[in-house]
Amino acid sequence: MNSIPAVIVTHTTARASQTGWSAQYANLSELKQQLAAQDSPFPKADLEDFRRAADTVRLAQLAAIILAYDTQDWNAQNTSLVGWNGTGCRHANLKYWQDYVANGKDTARASLFVPTLPSIPICEAAIALDIHGSTQFLQTPSDTRLLQRHLRACLAQDPTVNRLLVFEVTPDWCVAFNWTPTTEIPSATDLKHAFFPTTNTR
Amino acid sequence: MPRIPIIFADAISAAGSTIPQALETLFQARQPFEMPTHFDAHDTPHGLCELPPYEHSRSFALLDVIVGRLPKLPEDTHLFLASTVGAIDLLERQTDDEPLDCLQILLNYAQERTGLRQATLVAAACASGQNAIALACGEIAAGDCRNALVIGIDITSEFVTAGFTSLGAVSRSLPRPYSVERDGLLLGEGCGALLLAEQAQNPLATVIGTTSSCDASHITAPDLAGTHLAKTIRDCLAQANLEADQLGAILGHGTGTFYNDQAELAALNAVVPTALPLFSLKANTGHTMGASGVLQIAYAPQLMKHGKLPPSAGVITPEDSAREFLEKREIKSPFFLSLNIGFGGLNSAIILEVAQ
Numbered sequence: 001m002n003s004i005p006a007v008i009v010t011h012t013t014a015r016a017s018q019t020g021w022s023a024q025y026a027n028l029s030e031l032k033q034q035l036a037a038q039d040s041p042f043p044k045a046d047l048e049d050f051r052r053a054a055d056t057v058r059l060a061q062l063a064a065i066i067l068a069y070d071t072q073d074w075n076a077q078n079t080s081l082v083g084w085n086g087t088g089c090r091h092a093n094l095k096y097w098q099d100y101v102a103n104g105k106d107t108a109r110a111s112l113f114v115p116t117l118p119s120i121p122i123c124e125a126a127i128a129l130d131i132h133g134s135t136q137f138l139q140t141p142s143d144t145r146l147l148q149r150h151l152r153a154c155l156a157q158d159p160t161v162n163r164l165l166v167f168e169v170t171p172d173w174c175v176a177f178n179w180t181p182t183t184e185i186p187s188a189t190d191l192k193h194a195f196f197p198t199t200n201t202r
Numbered sequence: 203m204p205r206i207p208i209i210f211a212d213a214i215s216a217a218g219s220t221i222p223q224a225l226e227t228l229f230q231a232r233q234p235f236e237m238p239t240h241f242d243a244h245d246t247p248h249g250l251c252e253l254p255p256y257e258h259s260r261s262f263a264l265l266d267v268i269v270g271r272l273p274k275l276p277e278d279t280h281l282f283l284a285s286t287v288g289a290i291d292l293l294e295r296q297t298d299d300e301p302l303d304c305l306q307i308l309l310n311y312a313q314e315r316t317g318l319r320q321a322t323l324v325a326a327a328c329a330s331g332q333n334a335i336a337l338a339c340g341e342i343a344a345g346d347c348r349n350a351l352v353i354g355i356d357i358t359s360e361f362v363t364a365g366f367t368s369l370g371a372v373s374r375s376l377p378r379p380y381s382v383e384r385d386g387l388l389l390g391e392g393c394g395a396l397l398l399a400e401q402a403q404n405p406l407a408t409v410i411g412t413t414s415s416c417d418a419s420h421i422t423a424p425d426l427a428g429t430h431l432a433k434t435i436r437d438c439l440a441q442a443n444l445e446a447d448q449l450g451a452i453l454g455h456g457t458g459t460f461y462n463d464q465a466e467l468a469a470l471n472a473v474v475p476t477a478l479p480l481f482s483l484k485a486n487t488g489h490t491m492g493a494s495g496v497l498q499i500a501y502a503p504q505l506m507k508h509g510k511l512p513p514s515a516g517v518i519t520p521e522d523s524a525r526e527f528l529e530k531r532e533i534k535s536p537f538f539l540s541l542n543i544g545f546g547g548l549n550s551a552i553i554l555e556v557a558q
Binding site: 049081087088089090091093094096097100105108109110113114116117118119120122123124126127129130131132133134135136137138139140146149150152153154155156157158159160 | 203244286287290293294299301302303304305306309321322323324325326327330333336337339340341343344346361364365366367368369412413414415416417418419420421422430433437441544545546547548550
């Protein structure tokens with residue numbers, strides 16, 4: 001079992017590295033219900049707009065909740081969030097633009113504009129868990145060593161932070177892990193291959 | 203965090219193609235907004251840069267202006283690019299269904315034009331610019347890079363104008379930050395560049411504090427009480443080892459929307475015991491999104507030379523909570539606080555010590 005708290009969430013399966021928790025479900029709404037059930041050990045989260053959210057947002061929110069559960073000494077204090085690579089906002093951009101072209105200025109949907117920022121899924125994860133640390137998206141060449149370097153910089157710029165939740169989000173999967181200054185991220189081109197290389201995300 | 207020197211600053215915006223030109227516009231309180239011809243802006247004026255004719259993305263032309271004026275960069279310089287939409291006009295023109303990565307396209311172009319081997323895109327909505335500066339400072343502080351080029355850039359486009367219009371955030375007249383009569387923002391475009399170094403003998407300014415936070419309350423509206431922005435400012439002051447009354451000037455985010463300005467003024471009134479000079483560039487340049495934080499920092503050293511902040515353009519009746527801040531213009535100390543606020547509830551504060 002990996003010693004770094006990490007989770008993967010797809011549209012039908014989810015898994016956490018530390019606790020060994022896993023689930024299968026028909027869709028993300030069903031997973032949300034499982035996590036929010038009365039007797040659930042998962043932290044309570046604000047998922048008010050879940051039904052209307054983009055897949056990238058829903059995957060990031062659910063990954064954040066499971067990651068908090070997978071992290072033994074979970075505490076939202078002194079925690080920052082970093083989004084890294086994945087598919088960024090390119091699918092959201094196209095969806096918003098095609099809607100605008102099809103419907104015009106007066107009837108285009110504002111709700112599709114907001115997710116055109118690549119930081120939105122992790123901001124929604126911050127809202128879900130009431131995390132108030134810095135939140136940003138970084139895009140670099142596909143190499144976790146570069147990510148590791150940036151995470152060190154995030155701590156160097158703000159010494160009050162002692163934990164970073166790091167997310168890689170695509171419309172099909174989200175991998176998130178808990179980074180502290182002693183964490184060495186496995187070398188890989190993306191977080192799925194770093195933490196869950198055998199998981200089928202199709 | 204160690205003190206990180208800024209050894210070069212340059213910027214282009216609607217206020218001027220160079221920093222001295224822009225300062226002239228600011229001190230004349232001009233609001234040079236005009237109707238774009240490169241897209242259908244639905245009768246909304248924008249803050250536009252003077253650009254030469256271009257064939258591909260407008261963002262390439264904007265970037266070319268700044269890159270053409272950069273000094274020779276040390277080989278180990280790391281590029282930090284801040285942008286919210288990148289080369290978004292390429293997506294507007296595409297005819298197929300392949301999702302273009304407009305941010306990566308601009309990052310690739312910036313890397314090619316600067317010849318730098320290492321490049322990172324920083325996206326934190328309209329706080330991207332200051333977040334990129336903070337990350338660059340962090341890399342230098344951590345010993346992972348010796349020189350950092352931070353570029354903040356965003357263009358005007360139908361994509362963004364339509365989005366902000368649909369959110370009801372666009373002014374029907376002019377941007378009036380901190381004014382009772384404010385009714386929204388006008389969009390602008392710009393590009394700013396800063397060169398940060400591990401050490402320098404006579405820097406333009408020195409970054410002495412960088413902090414950021416998330417309200418975690420609403421995805422598009424800031425927390426009107428400004429609670430987390432206030433904490434971000436306090437943390438930044440502590441990092442800089444300063445008390446609030448030691449600040450010489452505040453470069454606010456000041457978009458001119460009801461929500462932004464309300465949150466920002468609440469935070470400033472909670473932290474600052476007696477009013478300090480406050481100014482928002484966005485009344486003159488428009489909201490330049492990912493570029494705005496870099497522009498604020500790039501203009502600060504020249505503002506210090508003037509010894510006072512420009513008059514606040516567009517203001518008719520200052521908000522009660524802003525009145526004293528806007529009345530004061532004389533800069534009495536070299537410490538500048540610069541603020542950015544972005545969608546997602548993002549807050550960013552930077553404190554600079556500007557050379558006198």
